[in-house]
Amino acid sequence: MSSIADIQKKYAGKLDRLDLELILAHSLSKTREFVLIHDDYEIPKFKIENLKLKISRRIKGEPIAYITGHKEFYGLDFIVNASTLVPRPETEMLVEQALNETWSMDHGTKNTYIIDVGTGSGCIITAIANSMEHGAWSMEQKKTTQYYATDISKEALKIAKKNAKLNGVEKKIKFLHGDLLAPLLSNSCSMFHTPCSMSIIANLPYLSKEIYQSAPVDVKKFEPKTALFSPEQGLAHYRKLLEQVKKSLVLCSMFHVLCFLEISPEQKKLITPVIKNIFPKAKIEFKKDLAGKWRVCGIEIC
Template sequence: MTLTQFKNLINNKLNLNYPKTEIDTFFFLLIEEKLDFQRIDSVLKADFIIPSEVLSFFNAAIEKLKNEEPIQYILGNTEFYGLPFLVNKNTLIPRPETEELVEWIITEIKEKRDKKQDISILDIGTGTGCIPISLKKILPNVTVSAIDVSKEALKTAEENATLNSVGISFIETNILSANDLPESYDIIVSNPPYVRELEKVEIKNNVLENEPHLALFVEDDNPLIFYDKIADLAKLHLSENGLLFFEINQYLGNETIEMLAKKGFKNIELKKDFSGNDRMIKANL
């Protein structure tokens, strides 16, 4: 089968499941992953004969896509903040919104560095490690640690740290049962589970059926359970003028601000993501 024939095949097989723009994205990701072809190669090498073992992978990928499996899990990797990350069903797929949180932290660190050189960061609920690894890669002189409850997720995060040639301390801890943190930090950041069970109806099936619910959902009657606990720990373990960053549920911005204010946090700033949704919070004691 030629490259052009495969492009026609994937469009014909998936046109009832996805818009054409998304199918085109699948096609380009697949040929880049397995053939090391760029977009222009789909034109320049239109008559290229796809090797049989690669075609077998492509055919299997089409069937998985028809069953709404995320392309990132099919490929086993994705990109976040311009860096490569391994992903699997033990980890959430990193989102573009979280890149904005990373960018915000980097901006704040560059401002703090005028006053303090040795900055330490803790990421709670690290998953793939996308937040701490990106921070360490961009700011190699900071000290970065990361916590997760999942042994499998931490294994993936460690592999991602190696993949991106950064040194990070990974810690297996159930943050909800933790009484303290290993040390004090200048920045504590977390993108914890925040989707309420009642919001499952808004979640796309490819996420609902594939990504780990442990990292996604919280009970309707206590949706801020992780934020409340992390804020308490931050009060004990943030250094003087330290900052707390959260990625949040877009519907619970005011509730999260109120919770932080009651605990004595100041200068609480709520920030929208590129879609205009309340998505990030910064605060300090």
């Protein structure tokens, strides 16, 4: 028989203590607090093999979230697997800013579309829909707000739908498969044919070739490259997205269009000419994350 203390002793120095606590808690279906307090708890024999397997996956560098299959984001629980990026804490800032500024948009009686492009696990749109629906929005605002999310990966979309359900907002969000905004611009989707306000939130692949190459092995080995790397110094996806936004403006009279893009700090200088080239009159504002690094590019297009 092995106790929690035996396992902790065996793997001390080989594995981060917090990671080991999380794996123990997950494997034993207990809380981390339980693991901390009950180090004399005898681990049932039938759970030992699976526990050791998970520990060895972590030692080989696999992100803890893929091992437990879950990640907390914006106070909510999200399922993750190898087809989705693990939601990052800095992305919570993108959610916060989109919520604040979409909230203060002049809605009137127009429709408001909130669109998460490259949704991955669905963490951004689920967190936003959850906050908006349970927050202080008026009934009118709730009725006229529609949520959309797109991704190029069908596998990621399956997980995103599960996460919307897990967090009680599956009926609010339409998940669409395709290239950036393309599924919304197609003839089959009529949303742009009525006057509306639009808030686009995107954490798209933005790592340049050099930054992707220098990323930790764990990231390169386990997380999907299609979720991280983008050509043109990491800005190809954002440039294409903004061109699609421009196309959508031709299709319909928009009252107000905002974009919130997560960026890598060194892209602050590079992204400005890309935006100005497509939208010369756009107002651009950058925000730093909690680590003091430029992280969010807010664009008021009209």
